[in-house]
Amino acid sequence: xxxxxxxxxxxxxxxxxxxxxxxxxxxxxxxxxxxxxxxxxxxxxxxxxxxxxxxxxxxxxxxxxxxxxxxxxxxxxxxxxxxxxxxxxxxxxxxxxxxxxxxxxxxxxxxxxxxxxxxxxxxxxxxxxxxxxxxxxxxxxxxxxxxxxxxxxxxxxxxxxxxxxxxxxxxxxxxxxxxxxxxxxxxxxxxxxxxxxxxxxxxxxxxxxxxxxxxxxxxxxxxxxxxxxxxxxxxxxxxxxxxxxxxxxxxxxxxxxxxxxxxxxxxxxxxxxxxxxxxxxxxxxxxxxxxxxxxxxxxxxxxxxxxxxxxxxxxxxxxxxxxxxxxxxxxxxxxxxxxxxxxxxxxxxxxxxxxxxxxxxxxxxxxxxxxxxxxxxxxxxxxxxxxxxxxxxxxxxxxxxxxxxxxxxxxxxxx
Numbered sequence: 001x002x003x004x005x006x007x008x009x010x011x012x013x014x015x016x017x018x019x020x021x022x023x024x025x026x027x028x029x030x031x032x033x034x035x036x037x038x039x040x041x042x043x044x045x046x047x048x049x050x051x052x053x054x055x056x057x058x059x060x061x062x063x064x065x066x067x068x069x070x071x072x073x074x075x076x077x078x079x080x081x082x083x084x085x086x087x088x089x090x091x092x093x094x095x096x097x098x099x100x101x102x103x104x105x106x107x108x109x110x111x112x113x114x115x116x117x118x119x120x121x122x123x124x125x126x127x128x129x130x131x132x133x134x135x136x137x138x139x140x141x142x143x144x145x146x147x148x149x150x151x152x153x154x155x156x157x158x159x160x161x162x163x164x165x166x167x168x169x170x171x172x173x174x175x176x177x178x179x180x181x182x183x184x185x186x187x188x189x190x191x192x193x194x195x196x197x198x199x200x201x202x203x204x205x206x207x208x209x210x211x212x213x214x215x216x217x218x219x220x221x222x223x224x225x226x227x228x229x230x231x232x233x234x235x236x237x238x239x240x241x242x243x244x245x246x247x248x249x250x251x252x253x254x255x256x257x258x259x260x261x262x263x264x265x266x267x268x269x270x271x272x273x274x275x276x277x278x279x280x281x282x283x284x285x286x287x288x289x290x291x292x293x294x295x296x297x298x299x300x301x302x303x304x305x306x307x308x309x310x311x312x313x314x315x316x317x318x319x320x321x322x323x324x325x326x327x328x329x330x331x332x333x334x335x336x337x338x339x340x341x342x343x344x345x346x347x348x349x350x351x352x353x354x355x356x357x358x359x360x361x362x363x364x365x366x367x368x369x370x371x372x373x374x375x376x377x378x379x380x381x382x383x384x385x386x387x388x389x390x391x392x393x394x395x396x397x398x399x400x401x402x403x404x405x406x407x408x409x410x411x412x413x414x415x
Contacts, residue, residue, distance in 0.1 A: 023109065028130040030235075035099040039112030039125040042093060049114035051077075051088045051095045054121060056109040061121040063113075095124065104133040104232040105148060132217075132235045139240055140259060140332070140341050143207040147220035147231045150201040157222040159196050159203040164217045170228075173218070174205065203231075209332070209339045210238045241342040249350050253317045257330030257342040261311030264341075269306050269313045270333035273326055280340075284315075285333045313341075322348050 027035060052066030065081035067088060077088040087096045095112050107130050113121040137143055149157070158177055162170035174194040193206045203220060215238050221228040247253045255271075268287050272280035284299040286306050297304050303316045313330055325348045332339040 023126045023128045025125075026128045026130065028132065029102055031103055031131060031133050033102050033131075035097070035102060035129065037097040037110075037112065037125070037127060039095040039097070040093055041095065041114065041124050049116055051086060051124075052113050052115060052121060053084055053086050053097050054111050054113050054123075056111055056126070061111060061113055061123070063121070066115070102129075102131045104131050104234070107131045107230060107232060130230075130233055132233045134235045134237075136237050136239065137210050139211055139238060140264070140339065141210050141238075143205075143210060143236065145205045145218075145220070145232070145234055146202050147205070148200075148202045149220075149222055149231050157224055159194060160219075160221045160223060160228060161192065161194055161205045162219050162221060162228075164219070170219055170221075176203070211340060212238050212240050214238050240340070243342055243344045244347075245344065246347045246349065247320050249321055249348060250319055253320055253346065255315045255317075255328075255330070255344055257313050257315075257344075259311050259313070259332075259341050261308060264332055265308035265311060268333040269304065270329075270331045270338060271302060271304050271315045272329050272331060272338060274329065274343075280329050280331070280338055282331075282333065282338065286313075287333065317346075320346075320348050322350055324348050 027037075029035060050067035052061075052063040054061035054063050056062075065079055065084045065086050067077055067079055067086070075089070075091055077090075079086050083100045085098045087098075088094075089096070097112060099106070108128075109126065110129055111126040112124040114124065115121050133145070135143065135145075147159075149159070158175060160175045161173045163173055164170050174192045176194055176196045191208045193208075194203065195206075196203045205220065207214065215236060218234045218236060219228075220231040220234075222231060223229070241257075243255065243257070245253055245255060268285055270282045270285035272282040274280045284297060284302045284304045286297055286304055288297045288299075301318045301320075303318075305314045305316075306312075307314070315330065317324065325346055328344040328346060329338065329340045330342045330344065332341060
């Protein structure tokens with residue numbers, strides 16, 4: 001642990017500017033963008049001397065592009081090498097630098113310089129260039145980053161993968177030669193691998209089962225027991241897979257979540273409900289085997305079924321109630337740790353009952369759309385009042401007439 005703490009204490013020397021030496025400016029750009037730099041100079045220090053754009057390796061200036069002749073007479077002198085162009089404007093006493101299609105491996109310390117007759121370069125302006133590789137993934141995806149270090153260091157250097165925290169620290173996630181370094185990042189423990197190919201002079205970092213909280217700024221870096229030298233910066237963003245479901249009380253809800261059957265088919269799955277501080281409590285998982293009466297593991301009103309061949313986990317919640325509303329996860333369940341595969345928002349609405357009159361049944365059958373309701377005749381009893389509908393009245397009159405006729409027919413004629 002003493003070595004790890006030492007690395008963290010030395011990191012503030014380079015994280016803000018990514019270097020240990022003083023620079024005039026810091027340029028932070030994304031891959032594919034273009035760098036424009038203007039370097040002024042005075043007549044007595046650089047008017048006649050050829051200009052160059054150097055990459056600094058320690059105290060040594062390695063020219064990427066430079067002038068071969070003095071700029072005494074032309075109004076502008078221009079030279080291009082690869083993706084770098086240098087232009088000298090002697091009348092304005094300014095050197096302009098353009099670097100196109102920047103890549104993460106272009107990160108480093110650069111300087112405008114002029115060369116004297118003894119081939120010694122003198123710096124005019126020094127900048128720290130940070131080119132970030134921007135990567136986007138979804139939860140449960142994997143990430144693989146290759147950091148070539150052939151122009152930065154040697155195979156014997158310690159390679160480090162760290163994550164920035166605040167303005168001055170970069171917490172070690174993984175490091176070659178020191179597996180215990182993972183203890184500095186519990187949330188990434190067991191999910192990050194680092195491998196150094198000393199023949200190709202490339203270090204490869206792999207992060208698995210990515211989660212939204214893994215979003216952040218990471219660095220490949222080298223160390224020889226002193227301050228870390230950055231190789232590449234990676235700006236990682238991890239997005240959730242979101243689903244929304246709406247149901248009514250006393251109904252059933254069925255949720256399906258997809259995953260990579262090849263990667264995660266053999267792992268257990270779980271259904272959990274998110275609570276305070278985004279902690280998720282497992283309600284049911286596939287560890288428990290179904291009984292002979294059930295086709296899938298069940299706990300209470302919740303059933304989970306995993307189709308590991310197709311990569312689909314299905315959760316069914318029965319007789320849902322208003323308190324069941326909330327945020328749930330479909331998740332991998334590995335060594336008591338949950339890895340979210342999808343975030344599910346469930347909304348349960350109450351069934352509204354229409355107003356009813358006293359003495360009625362309280363429910364009304366629905367009427368097919370476009371059909372007029374058939375006339376209905378019924379007697380509705382109200383306290384102290386009898387309301388007789390037309391159909392009932394007709395029946396009463398008919399019964400009265402039938403009984404009267406029958407009575408008349410039975411009366412004997414007078415003698």
